[in-house]
Amino acid sequence: MTEFIPANSLFIPLPSPFPMKRGGELIDARMAYETWGSLNADASNAVLVCHALSGNHHVAGYTDAADQEGTLGWWDNLVGPGKPLDTNKFFVVGVNNLGGCYGSSGPNTVNQKTGKLYGADFPVVTVEDWVNSQARLADHLGVQSWAAVVGGSLGGMQALQWTLSYPERLQHAVIVASAPKLTAQNIAFNEVARQAILKIGRAHV
Numbered sequence: 001m002t003e004f005i006p007a008n009s010l011f012i013p014l015p016s017p018f019p020m021k022r023g024g025e026l027i028d029a030r031m032a033y034e035t036w037g038s039l040n041a042d043a044s045n046a047v048l049v050c051h052a053l054s055g056n057h058h059v060a061g062y063t064d065a066a067d068q069e070g071t072l073g074w075w076d077n078l079v080g081p082g083k084p085l086d087t088n089k090f091f092v093v094g095v096n097n098l099g100g101c102y103g104s105s106g107p108n109t110v111n112q113k114t115g116k117l118y119g120a121d122f123p124v125v126t127v128e129d130w131v132n133s134q135a136r137l138a139d140h141l142g143v144q145s146w147a148a149v150v151g152g153s154l155g156g157m158q159a160l161q162w163t164l165s166y167p168e169r170l171q172h173a174v175i176v177a178s179a180p181k182l183t184a185q186n187i188a189f190n191e192v193a194r195q196a197i198l199k200i201g202r203a204h205v
Helices: 127-140 154-165 183-205
Strands: 010-013 030-036 045-051 063-064 069-072 089-096 148-152 171-174
Touching: 010 127, 030 127, 045 127, 045 154, 089 127, 127 154, 148 154, 154 171
Parallel strands: 045 089, 045 148, 148 171
Antiparallel strands: 010 030, 030 089, 063 069
């Protein structure tokens, strides 16, 4: 599987090793992100947008911004001048979570310990891992406290986790179509999907 990395992607290295909540660690891991607008002098206008399960960090605009071509950001109707997340006022940050296939370390990344792609051996990733890595991004950007952390679905669960893990580092949380826990039925459906993904992943190793 070939990674798709949006043209305007930026990257930061994570602390190495980067420990994972459910065990294991990542060596020389990196995160991809993208920004819109400008950070103000006291870094108080930064908004983090967290993506859902299959999303990425390309939140707004075209991947080929110069020619207005390519893929349009998945929340383009909400991010931009005069839009709800007004980039004339806010510095908006979109991040690609660990385990994604859009530039951040994931199954398509070479495991530095083996010299081979992680594949299905990539450590289990939790919402806490994502939020911890996003906190390192905030440090990199000089953001002590987000004006808001925003997300829908699994992105909303990340926003919720921010309020638990780093309550002093955000002013607001905008949680859309999310919940703090799932029903047994929902967990069962997710397990079916998880096993299908694992089966496909092992078949391509």
